[in-house]
Amino acid sequence: MQPSNRQLGALKALVFALALVPLATLALGALFFPEWLGANPAEYITRKTGNWTLRFLLITLAVTPLRMITGWNWLLRFRRMLGLFAFFHGVVHFSSFIAFDHLFIVAEILKDIVKRPFITVGFTALVLMIPLAATSTNAMVRRLGAKRWLALHRLVYVIAPLGVLHFWWMVKRDITQPAIFAAILVLLLGFRIAAKLRGATRPAAVPAGR
């Protein structure tokens, strides 16, 4: 299956619009429909955006396995957008934490980041996403060169586990949800290891531009 460029463009627009739905819902809830966000709206927003950061990370990591299984190389064209959505949700997640929980008081935010392991790892994951987001443009891929770009973007293999660990350590008692994320992550990373062992990976992972 090989969609035409026009079909791909339309599909991309659709995915983009869908990916905006969670945040649009939160924004509408915060501005006009408080009942959507419930009794503790800040917690709701922080949880949801954190959740979607992890979801988008896992979806991004699913692109390569899916591509290899189906042979649909065009899936790669969605990866940058999905990765950027992960980063975007991570930024909103962190912003809601520093705004709602800490009222932007820098000393308290720093104390939390240093003192609380689950925040330390979450913050680390977010910071590590910054260079990936910054080098996501075609121009940056060219400037870095495929090899270095690839090496840099392997950071995602650190970021995603840190993100899941952050969630796991945050949960008070019931670890069902982080365990589900962890299982999917293990599956996605395990697939790569298995593929590598079988010598099946092709160096086709650099985005080919639009």
Place this chain on the structure above:
Amino acid sequence: MLIKHPDDTRPSEITPKRIYERRRELMKLAAAGSILGATGLFAPSGGAQTAGAQKMENVKKSAFSTNEPPTIYKHVTGYNNYYEFGTDKDDPAEFAGRLRVRPWTVAVEGEVAKPRTFGIEELLKFPLEERVYRLRCVEAWSMVIPWIGFEFNRIAKLVEPTSQAKFVEFVTAYQLENMPGVRRPVLDWPYVEGLRIDEAMHPLAILAVGLYGEVLPNQNGAPVRLVVPWKYGFKSGKSIVRIRFIEKQPKTAWEKAAPHEYGFYSNVNPNVDHPRWSQKREKRIPDFFARRETAIFNGYSEQVAGLYAGMDLRKFY
């Protein structure tokens, strides 16, 4: 015992004079509003609409009540931690309808001269008071809830604790067939809480059987629960079936689950952080921002600080 009355009225909570003078007018406006509200088009968003459950009669006001505005009924009964019905905040409201609340008895036993089992009907005959208390959850949010209940020490006086009774253990309901949450070992069921006997006997510690003038909704711990307003919410066990006066400090559910995070005392204390988050501030439901600075003993220090004189509250968290 010297009982001091709360002096926690903030200047911002005192009704400005010009509004006070217009109170009759405002009440009429509010009444008109509720008529419009009935059409569904102009439903008031902030009002304390209750569910229309059974009203409780002959409830006295109490000087222990705070003047802070109560959290609206919808949030008090829709945002709950009651893990027996699931770990999400809306699980209790969704599933607690299944809780079987009749017949209900509370066995009071252990180091007492006159052990006794109370039927819920007997408990409802105790002289009831409305206590508007602050509730501070260990998760750094808070509410103000108009409970209806009676002081726990009334029960104690009837069963006559012996000199061996140093602690009180509260065992809560475990109904395997009605509680979807207990199928998983999230906590060591049944949920058990405990107090030192002088804490339990303190006049602020109540057994609640209602809220907002009505019978206690299941998700809030029907038919009878403990409320200890100066401690984090999880110390106030819901749906109590057994009360034991004992000599040794009981192991409580959260202590067993994570001893370094949840201590036996669990007094509200902004100076002792939870290992994973600060307790300095709280979000008053439904605020977005954690604007309120948490007060030691949840603002009840005038009444209860004496219980902990000389104790290192960092060690006994």
